[in-house]
Amino acid sequence: MIRANDPSLHSWIQIAPESDFQIQNLPFGIFQAQDRDPRVGVAIGDYVLDVYVLTQHGLFDMLDVEDPTVFHRLYLNDFIALGRPIWRQVRDRISELLRNDNPEIRDNRELMAECLVKQKDSQMLMPVRVPNYTDFYSSMEHATNVGTMFRDPANALLPNWKHLPVGYHGRASSIIPSGVPVRRPKGQTKPVDVDSPIFGPTKQLDFELEVAFITGKSTELGTTITTLEAEEHIFGMVLFNDWSARDIQSWEYVPLGPFLAKNFASSISPWVVTLDALEPFRVPGPVQDPAVLPYLEYSGEKNLDINLEVTLQAPNMSQEAVICRSNYQYMYWNMNQQLAHHTINGCNLEVGDMYASGTISGPTPDSYGSMLELTWRGTKPLTLPDGSERKFIHDGDTITMRGYAERNGVRVGFGEVKAQILPAI
């Protein structure tokens, strides 16, 4: 059998070389269109492949999917819950159907018209219902930058940071898909020059460039997942913008962590790129020194080489300005370690849980994954192509994040997560 990741694969669908959605990718999402209600789709080139339609035409009859209506749901959760062998069967079968040497759809004009919807004619919804959302803090460069700015440059990393992947629970209800505008939040802040806190719209609205993985297998309370087992639990990944209000955060966050500074919105890219599609882009992680405790040890290449960029576009700008280029491979702690740590106390996972990386900052100032770091807490404003300056995000600005991996001429991309900031009301 030809593997779905094989660089030599081509589709009978014309796909531009710069498209994120080559036949080697096949990410899953939930879409709707004028002529169809929400259902599972797979991105291919400029199209969405309607997976439910495939099942209706018997094209999945040879697979172990007993209930094809799992592809006719508001969320991917029921499909994902079928487990990794089924994810792989489905992806392999879709790869087969889209290959240039397969006539099943290619030579059936009517079926082709029914199962392919142009992405521009479809709307992407939340891919999963998120029962639990955790945000890690796993980029050493980010943690060091924040520690330097807010605490003590000489001891920027707190003592626990290199011993465990620091994380905290975030708000699941306010995770929204790309395209939904974000209202500037209001809240309490405490400027240094006043005695009492004041109330109003945040003056330090920020993005955080992150990537999140989605778990596809529930676990029982009281059980653990080893670093070796972790990948059996990971369905795929999305881009994640962890919007943050820095002035609210610095006043509220002691001693129990970020709360209203984060939970007004988190935006995600709507296509879930499977871990299977990302396998060819494995790279070694950083050397971890001091050595980690045994339950955090791992073997093999567990980081992923995913190029990431962030752009900002104000309403008066004719095009987006790139303000950050980073890479997911900079992570100090990998996903396997994050899951092993998260469950070492017996905490249970659910299908659709989202686990975000924390801001992904690289070693150079142009690779910092937040305005906080890019402008060094507002002390070094960014100058945009139109000459205007930004310390933090202005009303009307649109922030877009994109990500892709590329190797051996094969590109596997995430599409984008984009949102415009609306003024506070």
Add this chain to the structure above:
Amino acid sequence: MIRANDPSLHSWIQIAPESDFQIQNLPFGIFQAQDRDPRVGVAIGDYVLDVYVLTQHGLFDMLDVEDPTVFHRLYLNDFIALGRPIWRQVRDRISELLRNDNPEIRDNRELMAECLVKQKDSQMLMPVRVPNYTDFYSSMEHATNVGTMFRDPANALLPNWKHLPVGYHGRASSIIPSGVPVRRPKGQTKPVDVDSPIFGPTKQLDFELEVAFITGKSTELGTTITTLEAEEHIFGMVLFNDWSARDIQSWEYVPLGPFLAKNFASSISPWVVTLDALEPFRVPGPVQDPAVLPYLEYSGEKNLDINLEVTLQAPNMSQEAVICRSNYQYMYWNMNQQLAHHTINGCNLEVGDMYASGTISGPTPDSYGSMLELTWRGTKPLTLPDGSERKFIHDGDTITMRGYAERNGVRVGFGEVKAQILPAI
């Protein structure tokens, strides 16, 4: 119409005066029994009233409940989502059916046998699916005790504490109903006398005495709830044991808050006492000084006089020993303020969300709501009736929390939340 809270009401069911479940209470839960699958029940005396059976016999036909199968579900969420007018209709109708002057069930032996199940013959399940869980930190005595022990006795309360109800997001997946044993968690700790963290079972397992409210009305992202509107969103309350591993917590919690020290389990009482049933027990809250910002101002009596107690029973003890007596009225921040704060940035609520109070400590040492405070971080061990000492919780110990309100001869109770600690594996 006779109000469901009227102290003069009596039921045709014999109810012991010390029962938590008088006719003025009527809490909702999800139960199953040998002869019936999970469904909605209401506690009355020693019985569970099978609400779904009532609908099947046409006893709810006069209510605005279009789909009676909302009472035949795994969780209360679909019933709760119908909104406060329906909660009240249903509670009022059940009150009517159970009143000593109503013959509809009383004089129908067959129906009575079908709709009443002894509590000892039924099993209580999770009452709601919890989409989001937030833990507040709203007892001044608790925050002061913790600040004194861990930080600085002279500045025990952090600067933000009296300006906003500090809170953080907790893990929803590991909230479990009373009766499910809790496995002692393992994790990283960093004893002061060693250079590097060590791994093993927690040595400082603790309970936290809390009460949680459950929201019954979704809100749109970007909208807020005022202190005046808050009660329209609150369905009811449960007892909440926020199990904590203090040694894991003190190592992991900087800078982003508690994580594995909490998310291994939180136990709740299975009966949701409605806010309507608790209305007669309103009391004034403490004077808040300094004055709060306008969005946190409120009027009326928003605290609740709910007696709370915690007991500990080791396997060798013939009965439970009371180790704490506290009261929910000690809260500095009330539920109305908590919801107003939580949504002031536009954060959206979902039906079934759980919002816990934080540890409820009173002014006297015997009213402290955690072992941490009762034993003052282990420096003043508790002596149990069998002569043994406790700094923290031992394997085999059972912790039980109970709560009730009482006024004008009417008692409205929560039942209990109980769990035994199993050794780490």
